[in-house]
Amino acid sequence: MPRFLLAATLLLLFVLEGTLVQVFLPDKWGLSLMTVPRFALVGTILVSMFLGRREGLYYGLALGFLQDVLYGQVIGLYMITMMVASYFAGLIVLLFQRGFGMVFVTCSLILFAHEWLLYSLHLLLTKAPVDVQWMLNWQILPTVVLNMLSALVIYSPIKRLCESVMFKRDLPLE
Incomplete structure (x- = not known):
């Protein structure tokens, strides 16, 4: 049951980043900052830190594939990047x-x-390159800040779910 709750929580984070949160982003309010919520990625990074790199790799694979199918232009791009990110987070935590x-x-x-x-990878696969300085200042850094704020919010629930997965004991019903 705890593993199901963990997967359902990550799936809920994935749904939130594509639906409800889009209303509150700065570019919807006329600001020039472009932020991309990546709550599912933050969740898989935290899972790989608490449960290990293999577990994070699997969640990164599944959620990255969903991201590619629903929102991506190239199938496999988000799948690979989310897998790599989750795997390296699990390696660093060792x-x-x-x-x-x-x-x-x-x-x-x-x-x-x-x-x-x-x-x-987008620069490699697309024809119209975007200026590196603009991308760094107006999209990458604001996106990292937004997602770090979300990491502060979901850190404790994900940690508790991961601990319940690690310490789950199947006791017989009496």
């Missing part, structure tokens, strides 16, 4: 303790690397 500060710093670095990798 070197350090899982304190809140380390999780916060690692999550922000992984989110930045994910956005940069997405930009690089």
Whole structure:
């Protein structure tokens, strides 16, 4: 049951980033900042930090494929980048303790690397390149900040769900 709740929570984060949150983004209010909510990616990064890189890889694969099918122009782009981001988050956590500060710093670095990798792959696959300085200042950094704020909000629930998955014991009914 805890594993089902974890998967349902990540799926809920995926649905929220594509529906309800779109109303509150700065570009809808006329600001020139472009933010892209990646709550499901933040969730998979946190899962891979708490449950291991293989678990994060699987969730990154599934949610990245959903992202590609529903929103992407190229099938496989988000799937690969979310898998890589989740896997490296699980690798980094092997070197350090899982304190809140380390999780916060690692999550922000992984989110930045994910956005940069997405930009690089889009630049490679599309004809019209976007200026690097504009992309960094007006999309990548605001996106990382928005997603780090969401990481602060979902850190505790995801941690509790991951702990319940780790420590689940099947007790016989009496």
